[in-house]
Amino acid sequence: MVELTPSAALGAVFAIFIVSRILKYLDGLKRVNHWPGIRCLFIPFTLFGAVIPTTSWNPGVMLTWKKRFELYQQHGRDTISLVPYLDGRAEFYTANLDVIRQVVAGGVKSAWVKPEDGGTVVKEWGMNLFTTEREVWQRHRRIIGPAFNNSMYALVWEKAIGIYQHMSDHEGWSATNKLKLNPVQKYTSKFAFLVVAICGFGMDISWPDMSADSEDPTAYMSIPEALRVNTTPSISKLLPRWCHKLPIQFMRKLTLAQNILAKYMQAQVDERREQVQTQIAMNEEGERDIFSLLVRATETNIMSTQNNKLTLTTSELIGNVFLLLFAGHETTAHTLAATFALLAAHPDIQEEIYAHIIDVVGPDRIPVLEDYHKLDKVLCAFYEAARMFPAVYVMLREATEDTKLVVPTSFGDETTTLAIPKGTRVIVDTIGLQYNPRYYPEPEKFIPSRWYGEDKADSITAFSIGPRNCIGRRFATTEAVAFLTMWLRDWKVEPLLDDGETVDQWCKRVLDARLFLTLGVKDAPIQLTRRRGE
Numbered sequence: 001m002v003e004l005t006p007s008a009a010l011g012a013v014f015a016i017f018i019v020s021r022i023l024k025y026l027d028g029l030k031r032v033n034h035w036p037g038i039r040c041l042f043i044p045f046t047l048f049g050a051v052i053p054t055t056s057w058n059p060g061v062m063l064t065w066k067k068r069f070e071l072y073q074q075h076g077r078d079t080i081s082l083v084p085y086l087d088g089r090a091e092f093y094t095a096n097l098d099v100i101r102q103v104v105a106g107g108v109k110s111a112w113v114k115p116e117d118g119g120t121v122v123k124e125w126g127m128n129l130f131t132t133e134r135e136v137w138q139r140h141r142r143i144i145g146p147a148f149n150n151s152m153y154a155l156v157w158e159k160a161i162g163i164y165q166h167m168s169d170h171e172g173w174s175a176t177n178k179l180k181l182n183p184v185q186k187y188t189s190k191f192a193f194l195v196v197a198i199c200g201f202g203m204d205i206s207w208p209d210m211s212a213d214s215e216d217p218t219a220y221m222s223i224p225e226a227l228r229v230n231t232t233p234s235i236s237k238l239l240p241r242w243c244h245k246l247p248i249q250f251m252r253k254l255t256l257a258q259n260i261l262a263k264y265m266q267a268q269v270d271e272r273r274e275q276v277q278t279q280i281a282m283n284e285e286g287e288r289d290i291f292s293l294l295v296r297a298t299e300t301n302i303m304s305t306q307n308n309k310l311t312l313t314t315s316e317l318i319g320n321v322f323l324l325l326f327a328g329h330e331t332t333a334h335t336l337a338a339t340f341a342l343l344a345a346h347p348d349i350q351e352e353i354y355a356h357i358i359d360v361v362g363p364d365r366i367p368v369l370e371d372y373h374k375l376d377k378v379l380c381a382f383y384e385a386a387r388m389f390p391a392v393y394v395m396l397r398e399a400t401e402d403t404k405l406v407v408p409t410s411f412g413d414e415t416t417t418l419a420i421p422k423g424t425r426v427i428v429d430t431i432g433l434q435y436n437p438r439y440y441p442e443p444e445k446f447i448p449s450r451w452y453g454e455d456k457a458d459s460i461t462a463f464s465i466g467p468r469n470c471i472g473r474r475f476a477t478t479e480a481v482a483f484l485t486m487w488l489r490d491w492k493v494e495p496l497l498d499d500g501e502t503v504d505q506w507c508k509r510v511l512d513a514r515l516f517l518t519l520g521v522k523d524a525p526i527q528l529t530r531r532r533g534e
């Protein structure tokens with residue numbers, strides 16, 4: 001028998017490793033049909049790929065933000081491939097709308113689905129609309145869809161205005177003419193959370209309830225605080241479950257919040273079921289929040305002979321409520337913060353929007369939902385902020401079978417059809433798409449007027465396209481238009497500069513992205529000067 005010395009054994013292991021990587025690399029090239037693109041050590045959404053910052057040899061998760069459309073210009077086409085030498089699967093990145101349509105807008109029979117290993121954070125409380133596919137997704141959408149109706153948007157509008165007023169009173173804004181907010185995210189985040197907690201969950205909370213944020217993880221934690229901790233993206237959510245037991249402050253805070261909520265949610269489902277059953281029996285109207293509407297729809301369908309399969313289990317109900325709180329909180333808060341930062345940097349556009357608000361609602365009248373469609377300049381500023389800082393900055397799709405993809409070969413109209421093996425992923429690069437000059441001329445400029453006119457606004461991609469688009473789009477735009485209208489009518493928004501800083505330097509510092517589970521503008525310090533209704 002031949003005996004191997006330790007160094008020979010190590011050499012053999014190393015050689016096997018190198019051969020396996022070469023084979024993997026060649027397999028990757030074949031998977032993407034040798035399509036041009038980036039060759040790198042790690043794919044961005046793998047452990048090493050995500051943890052190591054963006055450099056010339058590691059694309060990293062900041063790749064698409066740092067390069068924006070330049071990423072595609074370098075390769076002469078708006079769909080490219082990424083093939084790793086070390087870790088991850090070869091995949092496509094696309095900023096082309098026709099390719100995106102093929103992978104995200106195909107409906108229940110499409111060959112493309114969300115990968116199973118995605119959405120772990122929103123899966124933890126139960127399967128839901130975001131994480132399910134095909135017939136199960138269709139069932140969830142059929143039950144949840146009707147809750148997003150005009151009466152819901154009326155509630156959202158009314159609450160958004162009420163929260164703004166409550167915020168002004170509680171923060172002492174009414175008694176002053178100048179304010180410094182550092183950063184504005186402190187306010188947009190609280191606001192968006194309150195709207196979705198009240199209208200989505202039916203919680204009886206207000207601005208002051210969100211001020212008690214105990215740093216002691218073993219102290220009593222209120223339900224709103226537990227909900228906020230659970231629905232705010234945090235690194236602790238990505239760690240394995242056993243880490244939750246570690247004696248680290250932020251882990252203990254998360255575990256405490258999860259324990260409190262698990263008990264509370266179960267009790268809430270039982271209580272609302274009972275309440276809804278009584279209301280149905282007495283033919284009474286129920287609460288208008290989404291949670292109550294979902295319980296009511298489920299109970300009504302159980303009793304119906306036609307729709308008795310259109311129901312959600314307790315775990316699915318809870319899963320969906322969490323999803324809505326999560327999806328509806330950070331995304332809107334980030335986009336509102338970006339809108340304020342961009343308007344602070346563009347005083348001429350802000351003045352135009354202010355004049356438009358005065359034109360539509362006057363200097364004192366409380367805006368009503370009927371004003372929403374007239375306040376299109378406010379809405380378009382929000383859309384443009386969503387284009388420049390898309391909260392959902394990537395969408396992942398995977399082929400469930402061998403299929404085909406029609407891909408442009410250059411920036412022109414010429415295309416070719418690629419054979420795509422089962423398991424191949426396409427990453428929809430929302431940043432690349434929304435900075436693609438084919439669709440958005442002068443993409444680096446803040447131009448809300450590019451959305452003027454209903455047909456243009458219909459083509460917004462920040463909320464995705466096709467049957468799986470964002471169910472909360474109108475919810476988000478309703479709260480945003482109400483909040484922005486109230487705020488911009490009362491206050492002129494300007495950059496809050498550091499000592500010796502110019503506005504250009506402020507823009508460079510602030511108008512940049514921070515990226516975690518969702519994308520947002522960096523901390524935006526602003527100052528407010530009271531308007532006098534002129």
Ligand code: HEM
Pocket residue numbers: 129130131141196200323324327328329331332335386390391392394395396462463464467468469470471472473475476
């Ligand atoms: C500016 C705010 C928002 C943006 C930019 C946004 C964006 C998106 C995008 C791009 C998707 C598709 C994701 C994918 O297919 O991978 C999506 C899905 C979804 N969004 Fe939003 N969203 C926003 C606000 C909201 C709000 C306020 C809610 C709820 C109250 C919400 C609930 C959902 C849900 C439930 C889905 C999954 C829909 C399905 O798969 O059928 N979103 N959102």
